[in-house]
Amino acid sequence: MNAHEPSEGLVGRSLLRREDEHLLRGRGRFLDDLPEPRHTLHLAFVMSPHAHARIVGIDASAALSLPGVVAVLTGDDFAPLIKPVTTLINHPSYRPTGRDPLARDKVRFVGEQVAVVLAETPYIAQDAIEQIVVDYDVLPGVSDAREATLDGAPQIHDNAPDNILMADEFKTADFDAVFAAADVVVEDEFKIGRIAGLSLEPRGCLAMCDHIPGAVTLYTSTQVPHLVRSALSVHLGISESLIRVVAPDLGGGFGIKSQIYPEEFIATALALKFRRPIKWVQDRREDLLTSVHARDHRYEAAIAATKDGVITALRVKMYSNAGAYSSFPFGCAMEVIGPRRYVPGPYKIQNSFFRTFGVCTNTAPTGAFRGVGAPGTYLVLEGLIDRLARRLNLDPLDVRLRNTIRPEEIPYTHAHGGQIDSGSYVPALDRARAMIDYDRFRAAQPADRLVNGRLRGIGICQFSEGSGFSTAAWRARGLVAVPGIASALIRIDQDGQILAHVSHTSSGQGHGTVFAQLVAERLGANYDDVTIVQSDTASVPYGSGTFASRGTITGGGAIIRAARELQEKLKRFAGFVLNVDASSIVLEGSRARRSDAPDVSVSFAEIGKVAYSFDPMGFPQGEQPGLEATAYYEPPMATIGNAIHIAIVSVGPEDGSTRIEKYVVVHDNGTTINPLLVDGQVQGATAQGIGGALMEEIVYDGEGQLLSGNLLDYLVPTALDIPDFDLAHMESPSPSTEGGFKGMGEGGVIGGLAAITNAVADALAGTGANVNCVPLRPSRIVEMMDTAK
Amino acid sequence: MTTSTKCEVTLSVNGTRYTRLIEPRYLLADFLRHELDLKGTHIGCEHGVCGACTVLIDGKTSRSCLHFAIAVQGSEVTTVEGLASETALHPIQEAFHQSHALQCGFCTPGFLMTAKEFLAENPDPTESEIRLALTNNICRCTGYANIVGAVKLAAKALREGNPANERA
Ligand code: FES
Ligand code: FES
Numbered sequence: 001m002n003a004h005e006p007s008e009g010l011v012g013r014s015l016l017r018r019e020d021e022h023l024l025r026g027r028g029r030f031l032d033d034l035p036e037p038r039h040t041l042h043l044a045f046v047m048s049p050h051a052h053a054r055i056v057g058i059d060a061s062a063a064l065s066l067p068g069v070v071a072v073l074t075g076d077d078f079a080p081l082i083k084p085v086t087t088l089i090n091h092p093s094y095r096p097t098g099r100d101p102l103a104r105d106k107v108r109f110v111g112e113q114v115a116v117v118l119a120e121t122p123y124i125a126q127d128a129i130e131q132i133v134v135d136y137d138v139l140p141g142v143s144d145a146r147e148a149t150l151d152g153a154p155q156i157h158d159n160a161p162d163n164i165l166m167a168d169e170f171k172t173a174d175f176d177a178v179f180a181a182a183d184v185v186v187e188d189e190f191k192i193g194r195i196a197g198l199s200l201e202p203r204g205c206l207a208m209c210d211h212i213p214g215a216v217t218l219y220t221s222t223q224v225p226h227l228v229r230s231a232l233s234v235h236l237g238i239s240e241s242l243i244r245v246v247a248p249d250l251g252g253g254f255g256i257k258s259q260i261y262p263e264e265f266i267a268t269a270l271a272l273k274f275r276r277p278i279k280w281v282q283d284r285r286e287d288l289l290t291s292v293h294a295r296d297h298r299y300e301a302a303i304a305a306t307k308d309g310v311i312t313a314l315r316v317k318m319y320s321n322a323g324a325y326s327s328f329p330f331g332c333a334m335e336v337i338g339p340r341r342y343v344p345g346p347y348k349i350q351n352s353f354f355r356t357f358g359v360c361t362n363t364a365p366t367g368a369f370r371g372v373g374a375p376g377t378y379l380v381l382e383g384l385i386d387r388l389a390r391r392l393n394l395d396p397l398d399v400r401l402r403n404t405i406r407p408e409e410i411p412y413t414h415a416h417g418g419q420i421d422s423g424s425y426v427p428a429l430d431r432a433r434a435m436i437d438y439d440r441f442r443a444a445q446p447a448d449r450l451v452n453g454r455l456r457g458i459g460i461c462q463f464s465e466g467s468g469f470s471t472a473a474w475r476a477r478g479l480v481a482v483p484g485i486a487s488a489l490i491r492i493d494q495d496g497q498i499l500a501h502v503s504h505t506s507s508g509q510g511h512g513t514v515f516a517q518l519v520a521e522r523l524g525a526n527y528d529d530v531t532i533v534q535s536d537t538a539s540v541p542y543g544s545g546t547f548a549s550r551g552t553i554t555g556g557g558a559i560i561r562a563a564r565e566l567q568e569k570l571k572r573f574a575g576f577v578l579n580v581d582a583s584s585i586v587l588e589g590s591r592a593r594r595s596d597a598p599d600v601s602v603s604f605a606e607i608g609k610v611a612y613s614f615d616p617m618g619f620p621q622g623e624q625p626g627l628e629a630t631a632y633y634e635p636p637m638a639t640i641g642n643a644i645h646i647a648i649v650s651v652g653p654e655d656g657s658t659r660i661e662k663y664v665v666v667h668d669n670g671t672t673i674n675p676l677l678v679d680g681q682v683q684g685a686t687a688q689g690i691g692g693a694l695m696e697e698i699v700y701d702g703e704g705q706l707l708s709g710n711l712l713d714y715l716v717p718t719a720l721d722i723p724d725f726d727l728a729h730m731e732s733p734s735p736s737t738e739g740g741f742k743g744m745g746e747g748g749v750i751g752g753l754a755a756i757t758n759a760v761a762d763a764l765a766g767t768g769a770n771v772n773c774v775p776l777r778p779s780r781i782v783e784m785m786d787t788a789k
Numbered sequence: 790m791t792t793s794t795k796c797e798v799t800l801s802v803n804g805t806r807y808t809r810l811i812e813p814r815y816l817l818a819d820f821l822r823h824e825l826d827l828k829g830t831h832i833g834c835e836h837g838v839c840g841a842c843t844v845l846i847d848g849k850t851s852r853s854c855l856h857f858a859i860a861v862q863g864s865e866v867t868t869v870e871g872l873a874s875e876t877a878l879h880p881i882q883e884a885f886h887q888s889h890a891l892q893c894g895f896c897t898p899g900f901l902m903t904a905k906e907f908l909a910e911n912p913d914p915t916e917s918e919i920r921l922a923l924t925n926n927i928c929r930c931t932g933y934a935n936i937v938g939a940v941k942l943a944a945k946a947l948r949e950g951n952p953a954n955e956r957a
Binding site for chain 1: 827834836895921926936
C-alpha cells in the first residue's frame with residue numbers, strides 16, 4: 001500500500017499481507033533457522049517404546065563413549081533442577097497428575113522421555129540415543145477412556161484409582177420433568193477419533209545464557225511466550241525478570257504450541273547447568289508421539305422434543321481421553337467443563353444435563369487443538385437434531401430454524417448463564433440456505449439420491465463460537481493459572497515511525513498486517529508508518545498469548561486503548577506546536593491538524609522531535625517526555641460468534657469414498673479488520689474439520705502402542721480432498737468488546753466436522769447405516785453399511 | 790568428533806558452485822540448510838511425505854530430505870532462494886502473495902518449487918490438473934483453495950509474460 005493513502009477506512013479492508021515477502025523468499029526465521037551460536041550443544045531424547053512400564057535401569061556407557069557426546073542425563077539428574085509440572089485446576093473432583101520432566105520410576109505412554117543426550121551435532125545425538133539401553137518392567141496398559149474406568153483396568157496414577165482425573169455434572173432444575181414429559185426422545189452414542197494438531201513445523205527450542213548473570217533466553221516455537229516465562233520461573237526457581245522467552249516465526253500452531261512442554265524446561269535448565277547454548281528440534285515422529293493430541297471423546301447423548309420438533313432438553317454423557325498426564329496449562333478442564341458452556345449455542349434449549357469425565361490412559365496427553373471440545377459437542381448436538389428430523393419426518397433445516405435464537409430474542413441468556421449479546425443466527429441460516437439452494441436440493445433428492453452410482457446427501461452444522469475468554473471465563477473452567485489479559489505498547493519515535501508491541505504471537509494469522517491496520521486507523525497514522533512487534537517477553541508487556549481465537553479481541557482491545565491514550569498525548573504536543581488547545585486537533589495520515597484550519601498541520605515526526613526534546617522550540621512545561629502508551633485489556637466473559645456450514649457430498653456405496661461437491665459457509669465474527677485474512681482462517685480451519693471428518697486419526701492399539709507415527713499413517717487432507725468454499729460474512733459487532741470483535745479462528749473446525757458427517761449420514765439415510773463415529777474413512781463407511789445390512 | 794569418514798561433495802546451488810567436506814550420511818536438506826545457510830528449504834517430516842523440503846535437482850522436483858548430499862554430487866540444485874531477484878519476486882511468488890496463498894509460510898517454499906516445475910511442463914492447466922500436481926505437498930493452514938488460485942494466476946502471468954499483479 002502506498003504511503004500516502006489516507007488512514008481512514010483501514011479496518012474492513014482486504015490488504016495483502018506484509019508478512020508474505022520474506023516468507024516467499026525463504027527468509028522466514030523459524031526456530032531451526034535461527035543462527036546457531038558457536039558451541040551449541042544438541043539435545044535429543046530417549047523415548048519409551050512401552051505404553052506402561054517401570055524403569056528398572058538405564059545404561060548409557062556405550063553412548064557416553066561415542067566421540068562428540070557430552071553428557072547423558074536421566075530423570076534423577078533433573079530432580080534438583082526442575083520441579084514436577086502440575087496443572088492446577090480448581091474443581092472438587094480433580095486429581096492432579098504431577099509430571100517429572102523425564103520419567104523417573106515409571107513411563108505412562110509411548111514416547112514419554114526417559115533420558116537426554118547432549119552432543120556436538122544432531123547426528124551424533126541421534127547415534128547416542130540408539131546406544132542407550134533402558135531396562136523396563138512392562139505393565140499392562142489401556143488406551144481407551146471408557147475401558148480405563150472399568151474395574152480391573154490398569155491403574156496409571158496412584159492418586160486416581162479409577163483413572164478418572166476429573167468429573168463434572170451440570171443439571172438444570174427442571175431437566176428430569178421436562179425430559180420425562182417429552183413427546184419424543186432420540187438418543188445415540190458417538191465417537192470422535194483422536195487427532196493431531198500437526199503444525200507443519202514441528203516443535204523445537206534453543207536456550208542460552210544471557211550476559212546478565214543468572215539470566216537465560218529461550219527461543220521456542222510457542223504461541224504463549226509469557227506463559228512459558230512464568231512456567232519456567234515457577235518450575236526452575238528463577239525470577240521471571242531473569243528469563244526472556246522469544247517465539248520466532250511459527251510454522252503453524254493451532255493450539256498445540258499453546259501447551260508448555262517438558263523439553264522447554266529441560267533445554268533451559270541444561271543451558272544454565274552447562275553454560276552452553278542448547279538446541280532441540282523434534283522430528284515428525286517425535287511430534288506425533290509427544291505433542292498433545294486432541295478429541296478422542298465418546299458420547300452417550302439424547303435430545304427430547306415435542307412432536308413439532310421443538311427441542312426441550314439435552315442430555316450428554318461424555319468421556320474425554322486426557323492421556324497419561326494432565327497437559328499443561330489447560331489439562332482436561334476445557335473438555336470436561338467446556339461442553340455445557342458451548343452448547344446449546346444457537347439453540348433455545350433451556351434444559352440440559354451434562355456428565356463429563358476426563359480419564360487418564362496410557363496415551364500421549366491431550367490438550368488444546370483448534371476447537372477443543374466444541375467440534376465434538378456440536379457433532380453430537382447437530383447429529384441428534386438430524387436424527388430428530390428423520391424421526392419426525394421434518395426437514396432438518398426447518399427443525400434448526402424452529403429452535404434457533406431469533407433476532408428479536410437477542411440478547412439471549414442460556415440456562416448455564418452464558419449470554420449471547422449479538423449475532424445473526426436466523427439471517428445466517430437463511431443466507432446459507434439460499435447460497436446452496438437447499439430447497440431445490442431437497443426437492444430433487446428423492447429422485448436424485450443415486451447419481452452416477454454415488455449416493456448424495458446434504459449436511460448442516462450450525463454453531464456458535466465462544467472465544468476471547470476473560471480471566472473469569474478461565475476461572476469458570478477451573479483454570480486458576482491461565483490469565484485472560486493482553487497488552488499493547490505503542491511508541492512513536494522521534495522520526496514519526498510507530499512501533500506497536502502486542503502480546504500476541506502469530507502462527508500464520510497475519511497479525512503484522514491486521515494489527516497495523518488497527519493501530520493506524522485508531523491512531524490516525526499512515527499504515528506504512530506502523531510496525532508490529534510480537535513474541536518477545538523482553539520488549540512486549542505481559543499477555544496470555546495467542547490461543548482460543550483471542551488475538552483480535554484481546555490484542556485489538558489493548559491496541560484500541562493504548563491508541564486512545566497516545567492520541568491524547570499527540571494532541572497535547574500538537575496543540576503546543578500549533579499554539580491551539582488540544583481539543584481542536586484532529587489526527588489523520590500521520591499528521592495533526594487544526595480542525596478549524598485543516599491546512600495548518602504538523603507531522604508525527606515533527607511532534608516526535610518535540611516529545612523527545614530535539615526541537616528548537618523546546619519542550620512544553622509540565623508535559624511528560626516521550627510518545628508512548630501501554631494498555632492492558634481484559635475482555636468481557638467471552639465473545640460469541642456464529643456460523644453455519646452446509647455441505648453436499650456424494651458417497652460411493654461400494655468403496656466408501658466421500659467426495660465433497662459443494663460447501664458453503666456463512667459466518668459472523670462481529671467487526672472484521674481484514675476480510676481476506678478472515679476468509680483464509682475460515683478456509684484453513686474448515687479444511688482441518690474436513691480432515692477430522694474424513695481421514696485424520698491417531699490410532700493406538702488397546703494397550704497403548706501408537707500405530708500412526710508418521711504421515712503415511714496419519715493422513716491429512718491434500719489439495720484433492722478440500723473443495724472450493726463459497727463464503728459469506730455477516731457482521732454483528734459485539735456491544736461488549738472494544739472494537740466489536742469476536743473470535744473466528746476455530747469455527748471452521750467445528751462446522752467442517754459436523755457438516756460433512758451429517759452430509760454423509762444423509763447420503764446413507766436409506767441404507768440403515770448409523771453414522772456416529774469419525775473419521776469416516778472409506779473402510780469405516782463400508783463397515784457401517786455392512787453392519788446395517 | 791569423527792572427521793575421518795568425511796568426503797568431499799560439489800554441487801551447484803542456484804547457480805553457484807559449492808564444495809564442502811561432509812559425512813556421507815548428510816542429507817541434502819541439511820546440507821542446504823546448515824552448510825550453505827539456505828534456510829528456505831524446510832523440514833516438515835523427514836520421511837518424504839509433506840513436501841516442505843522440495844527443491845529442483847536438475848530441473849526436477851525432489852525431496853531434499855530423502856537424498857544424501859553426496860548422492861546428488863555434480864547436480865544443479867534450485868531452492869526457493871533461487872526464484873526471486875533482489876528487487877522483484879518471481880511471478881509465482883507474486884501470485885501467492887496476491888492470492889493470500891500462505892499463512893504460516895512453512896510449506897510455501899515447497900509449493901513454490903512444485904508449482905515452478907508444474908507450470909514449466911503445463912503452462913495452461915485446468916483446476917483439477919493443478920490440484921493433482923499439488924498433492925505432493927501438504928499445507929496445514931490454508932485449506933488449499935487460495936494456493937490453487939495462486940497457481941492459476943501464476944500460469945496466466947507466466948503465459949502473458951506479466952508479473953501477477955491482478956487480484957485473482
Ligand atoms: S521434509 Fe521432506 S518431504 Fe517432508
Ligand atoms: S501456510 Fe502453514 S502449512 Fe501452509
